[in-house]
Amino acid sequence: MIFKKDNFVLGTILGFVGPLFGVLLFKYMKFKTSSFGEAFHFMFVEEEDHKTISVALSLALLVNAVLFTFYINTNKDKTAKGIFALTCVYGLLILCLKTFS
Known part of the structure; x- marks a missing residue:
């Protein structure tokens, strides 16, 4: 099974896909009646302060925090490092978005 592997590349893939899943979950919770296009257009274009x-x-x-915790607790350190690395990249992007917009 994929969750039993201990691989840095797997961690980076999970670290990339996890937040995308989280954004989709946020879309379904916040913009239930809007289409994907309308919701993301509002979030990226119409709202000036983002x-x-x-x-x-x-x-x-x-989502990455949950994945990271799961892999740390199961002693899959290489996978956890990949998840943590992508979490840091996403965190820096969010910090830049909040700071410079």
Whole structure:
């Protein structure tokens, strides 16, 4: 099974996909009646301070926190390092978005 592997590349893939899943979950919770296009257009284009997308991305990082905790507790350190590395990249992007927008 994929969750039993201990691989840095697997961790980076999970670290990349986790927040995307989190953003989709945020979309379904916040913009239930809107289509994907309408919701993401609002978050990226219409809202000048990008507050909604930064909140969505911040909450999406919680998915990576759950994945990271799971892999640390199962002693899959290489996979956890990959997840942590991508979490740091996402965190820096969110920080830049909040700071410079």
